[in-house]
Amino acid sequence: MESKYDSLLEIHDLSVSFKMYDKALEQTDLQVISDLHLTVRPGEIVAVAGSSGSGKSLLASAILGILPGNATVGGHLHYKGLELTPERQINLRGTEIALIPQSVAYLDPLMKVGKQADGHKKPYPTEKRRGLFKRFGLPEKTENLYPFQLSGGMARRVLVSTALITDAELIIADEPTPGMSLDQALEALKMFRELANEGKAIILITHDIDLAFEFADRVAVFYAGTTVEVADTEDFRRGPEYLRHPYSKALWNALPQNGFKPIDGFQPYAGNLPTGCLFNPRCPYATVECRMKTPPVTRIRGGEVRCFHAT
Amino acid sequence: MKKMNRRTKVLIFTIIMALIIIAAYIAGALIPDSAVEADFTCIKQPPSLKHPFGTDALGRDLFLRTLKGISVSMTIGIVASLISAVVAVLIGVAAATGSKKVDAVINWIIDLVMGVPHTVLVILISFAFGRGLKGLLIGVAATHWCSLARLIRSEVMQLRSQQYIAVSRRLGKSSGWILTHHLLPHLVPQFFVGLVLMFPHAILHEASISFLGYGLPPEQPAIGIILSESMKYISSGMWWTAVFPGIVLVLIVLLIDRLGDNLRMIIDPYSAQE
Amino acid sequence: MTGTAARLAKIFLRYGFKIITLLLAVSIVSFVLVSASPVDPVQQYILSLGTTVSDEQRAEIEEYWGVNEAPVERYFNWLSSLLKGDFGTSLLYRRPVIDIIGERFVNSLALMLCAWVFSGIIGFALGCVMGMYKDRLADSIIKKICYVLSSIPTFWLGLLFLLVFAVILGWFPIGFSTPIGVQESDVSIWQRLHHLVLPALTLSLMSFANIALHTRQKLIDVLSSEYVLFARARGESKWEIFKRHGFRNILLPAITLQFASFAELFGGSVLAENVFSYPGLGSAVSAAGLNSDLPLLLGVTLFSALFVCVGNMIANLLYGLIDPQIKEAQE
Numbered sequence: 001m002e003s004k005y006d007s008l009l010e011i012h013d014l015s016v017s018f019k020m021y022d023k024a025l026e027q028t029d030l031q032v033i034s035d036l037h038l039t040v041r042p043g044e045i046v047a048v049a050g051s052s053g054s055g056k057s058l059l060a061s062a063i064l065g066i067l068p069g070n071a072t073v074g075g076h077l078h079y080k081g082l083e084l085t086p087e088r089q090i091n092l093r094g095t096e097i098a099l100i101p102q103s104v105a106y107l108d109p110l111m112k113v114g115k116q117a118d119g120h121k122k123p124y125p126t127e128k129r130r131g132l133f134k135r136f137g138l139p140e141k142t143e144n145l146y147p148f149q150l151s152g153g154m155a156r157r158v159l160v161s162t163a164l165i166t167d168a169e170l171i172i173a174d175e176p177t178p179g180m181s182l183d184q185a186l187e188a189l190k191m192f193r194e195l196a197n198e199g200k201a202i203i204l205i206t207h208d209i210d211l212a213f214e215f216a217d218r219v220a221v222f223y224a225g226t227t228v229e230v231a232d233t234e235d236f237r238r239g240p241e242y243l244r245h246p247y248s249k250a251l252w253n254a255l256p257q258n259g260f261k262p263i264d265g266f267q268p269y270a271g272n273l274p275t276g277c278l279f280n281p282r283c284p285y286a287t288v289e290c291r292m293k294t295p296p297v298t299r300i301r302g303g304e305v306r307c308f309h310a311t
Numbered sequence: 312m313k314k315m316n317r318r319t320k321v322l323i324f325t326i327i328m329a330l331i332i333i334a335a336y337i338a339g340a341l342i343p344d345s346a347v348e349a350d351f352t353c354i355k356q357p358p359s360l361k362h363p364f365g366t367d368a369l370g371r372d373l374f375l376r377t378l379k380g381i382s383v384s385m386t387i388g389i390v391a392s393l394i395s396a397v398v399a400v401l402i403g404v405a406a407a408t409g410s411k412k413v414d415a416v417i418n419w420i421i422d423l424v425m426g427v428p429h430t431v432l433v434i435l436i437s438f439a440f441g442r443g444l445k446g447l448l449i450g451v452a453a454t455h456w457c458s459l460a461r462l463i464r465s466e467v468m469q470l471r472s473q474q475y476i477a478v479s480r481r482l483g484k485s486s487g488w489i490l491t492h493h494l495l496p497h498l499v500p501q502f503f504v505g506l507v508l509m510f511p512h513a514i515l516h517e518a519s520i521s522f523l524g525y526g527l528p529p530e531q532p533a534i535g536i537i538l539s540e541s542m543k544y545i546s547s548g549m550w551w552t553a554v555f556p557g558i559v560l561v562l563i564v565l566l567i568d569r570l571g572d573n574l575r576m577i578i579d580p581y582s583a584q585e
Numbered sequence: 586m587t588g589t590a591a592r593l594a595k596i597f598l599r600y601g602f603k604i605i606t607l608l609l610a611v612s613i614v615s616f617v618l619v620s621a622s623p624v625d626p627v628q629q630y631i632l633s634l635g636t637t638v639s640d641e642q643r644a645e646i647e648e649y650w651g652v653n654e655a656p657v658e659r660y661f662n663w664l665s666s667l668l669k670g671d672f673g674t675s676l677l678y679r680r681p682v683i684d685i686i687g688e689r690f691v692n693s694l695a696l697m698l699c700a701w702v703f704s705g706i707i708g709f710a711l712g713c714v715m716g717m718y719k720d721r722l723a724d725s726i727i728k729k730i731c732y733v734l735s736s737i738p739t740f741w742l743g744l745l746f747l748l749v750f751a752v753i754l755g756w757f758p759i760g761f762s763t764p765i766g767v768q769e770s771d772v773s774i775w776q777r778l779h780h781l782v783l784p785a786l787t788l789s790l791m792s793f794a795n796i797a798l799h800t801r802q803k804l805i806d807v808l809s810s811e812y813v814l815f816a817r818a819r820g821e822s823k824w825e826i827f828k829r830h831g832f833r834n835i836l837l838p839a840i841t842l843q844f845a846s847f848a849e850l851f852g853g854s855v856l857a858e859n860v861f862s863y864p865g866l867g868s869a870v871s872a873a874g875l876n877s878d879l880p881l882l883l884g885v886t887l888f889s890a891l892f893v894c895v896g897n898m899i900a901n902l903l904y905g906l907i908d909p910q911i912k913e914a915q916e
Binding site: 419422423425426427428429430431432434435436437438439440441442511515518519522523524525535538541542545546548550553554557560561564565568569 | 607610611614615618619621622623624732733735736737738739740741744745747748752753759847848849851852853855856859860867870871874875877882885886889890893894897
Binding site: 060061064066068090093094095098099101103105106107108109110111119120121162166 | 809810811812814815816817818819820821825829830833834
């Protein structure tokens with residue numbers, strides 16, 4: 001389906017830092033996302049992959065404008081071609097941009113899930129929600145249960161319903177599938193695909209890379225709060241030689257079906273980031289340049305990569 | 312001067328508060344009894360330059376009497392909270408390290424102490440000891456240890472489950488060694504903060520119980536007694552007898568309370584941070 | 586629902602048992618304390634008679650008090666009369682203790698109930714305001730007021746009110762629950778309320794700081810929870826979040842805290858009643874202690890313990906009744 005916009009959401013040089021007090025009550029800034037970029041077009045599913053601590057979930061909060069008060073955001077966010085200001089974020093969230101959170105903790109423990117899924121906007125879309133619950137195989141009595149009474153899989157399906165009940169054009173799904181059975185996960189992802197076919201866009205935050213390969217159109221690889229590579233899913237399916245960044249290749253090699261070969265070292269913690277390319281301490285190809293300068297985003301073979309040595 | 316960081320600021324404030332409290336205490340303690348003797352030439356005088364807080368029905372200078380009274384109340388408060396804090400540590404450690412039965416018994420005792428309104432309990436205890444200073448001290452001490460004991464108990468429980476203590480145990484260190492080397496260093500700051508936070512409550516309780524007529528004899532100018540006397544005269548318009556001593560009491564209690572909070576922030580910035 | 590009824594009955598039984606053991610313990614402890622007192626009850630009783638007594642009469646009184654019995658025996662005698670509903674006779678008022686307690690409890694209850702409801706509502710509302718506007722001006726002002734209020738002794742606040750509103754302004758009477766010199770039966774409800782205002786106000790102001798600060802913290806916790814983050818992500822405004830999630834999640838803890846604070850309430854009422862010469866249990870217990878009126882002192886102590894226990898039991902029952910998580914766990 002054709003759209004009025006080239007891209008629904010465009011993120012450039014996004015940075016997020018938190019003001020923190022250390023033990024001496026001294027104020028410090030903790031940089032958790034730096035130089036992050038991502039583009040999402042209408043009609044596509046973009047998977048965001050990376051290990052925990054890579055800034056995936058914070059990205060969702062930054063897009064929605066729901067970061068905590070001590071956070072400072074820098075860089076540019078554009079939605080439908082216009083700058084995504086805090087005022088626009090307030091108007092858009094829950095209507096055009098919807099979030100699927102990661103766990104049952106995101107549901108009010110004292111409110112029945114039916115009422116919760118309906119949301120706060122009147123008239124309550126109760127009929128639509130019942131239909132969604134049914135489609136997800138949730139028993140009818142589910143709506144009268146409290147969150148703590150749900151199994152992990154039921155909770156996920158309720159959470160997914162909260163987003164699908166809106167007419168959002170951009171859905172950010174934060175780890176939507178763990179705990180669901182394979183059938184349920186496939187059903188959820190099938191629904192995402194249907195929505196994408198209608199011209200909506202989905203950001204699928206996940207560390208389940210297999211799933212990302214299966215359902216996403218493109219994959220963005222996050223590392224230590226930045227985007228190291230954005231590539232077509234096809235490249236990931238074909239193998240490491242089609243990938244551009246050493247970390248993406250390492251990620252591929254670490255998959256069980258590819259031999260489970262982990263790379264040495266750890267992802268650096270926020271507050272302890274290296275200078276230059278954030279991956280340089282673990283990178284076999286690192287040079288002096290990598291340690292001094294942050295590599296710019298370059299387009300290579302139809303993908304985007306932040307690496308001086310990518311070919 | 313460079314911009315001060317928050318810790319330095321808190322530290323400076325804390326020291327200033329401590330100095331004010333100590334100054335008030337020493338000033339009160341240094342006042343001789345002769346300075347607050349009855350003087351029938353100047354009874355029931357409203358505040359003036361000579362008597363900033365006025366005088367009472369016996370012509371005693373209320374400013375000096377209040378200072379002396381606050382110092383008496385602080386002495387009782389600090390002794391009572393010291394006893395209470397020591398009891399709290401002993402009971403808390405015993406509950407955490409003893410058998411399940413010990414823990415249950417201690418929990419039950421805490422329930423018991425919490426189950427009777429403290430004012431009533433202090434009245435009973437004070438009565439048991441013949442309504443003197445001793446009864447007052449024991450009464451206040453006996454009613455203030457519960458929450459600190461619970462805190463210490465959970466702290467010790469948490470420490471006990473930690474890796475390095477298990478390692479010490481494996482290495483054959485005795486319980487006493489572990490207690491003195493691993494547990495006590497963690498409990499000392501808790502003890503001091505608990506003590507300072509208990510202090511204002513103890514003073515308030517002491518004042519209340521003295522006000523009711525228990526505790527110190529009327530000749531002793533504890534702040535509660537001064538205020539209790541003032542009650543007889545406020546209907547005749549001697550407002551200053553109630554107002555000024557009360558303000559001093561509130562200020563001192565407030566200062567100590569804030570001091571305790573600041574100390575907690577300095578010792579444990581994470582728990583104090585919101 | 587039978588399930589709910591059975592569950593509540595179970596809690597009730599468990600608490601009933603706990604209350605009985607606790608009251609027994611309180612009776613033992615208070616009996617020991619009173620027995621340990623150097624004050625001689627016989628001497629006190631004779632003094633209170635105001636006349637001289639012969640040796641035979643004295644022996645009779647000693648026999649009545651059981652001075653020559655072993656303390657354990659005396660305790661069981663006392664306990665068995667308690668169980669029969671005989672709390673003894675007050676030395677001070679020359680009437681059965683149980684009657685005095687009943688009569689004065691009504692007065693105290695009126696006072697405590699007013700203060701309890703008032704401080705609960707005001708404290709909860711202010712706590713909500715502080716939590717919603719954390720670190721803003723309103724929050725820091727109310728927080729400071731709470732700190733100052735919790736550093737003010739109840740009796741002094743009462744004295745100030747007495748001074749300002751009764752002595753200087755003359756709006757309220759200086760003390761007692763009814764006008765002096767008016768027959769008990771002639772006192773109108775308005776006169777009673779008029780006498781109740783100042784003590785109740787004193788007691789409320791003393792209690793609301795605690796509930797306000799507690800509610801503030803609870804609301805801050807709720808507002809920083811993940812489910813509120815999600816509510817924001819769904820476009821709920823601050824006010825909608827408070828209505829839908831905040832209120833729901835902080836009301837029960839606040840009510841529970843309020844029920845669990847019966848001990849402080851009673852303790853405060855002892856002081857407030859003394860300042861205002863209000864004839865409730867609080868002024869009775871301090872008078873009993875000062876005048877060595879042992880039966881009354883013991884009676885009120887036991888009654889106050891019962892009062893606190895009932896508050897705690899209601900707090901626990903409420904949790905069991907309302908909180909779905911606990912409800913489910915018990916079913």
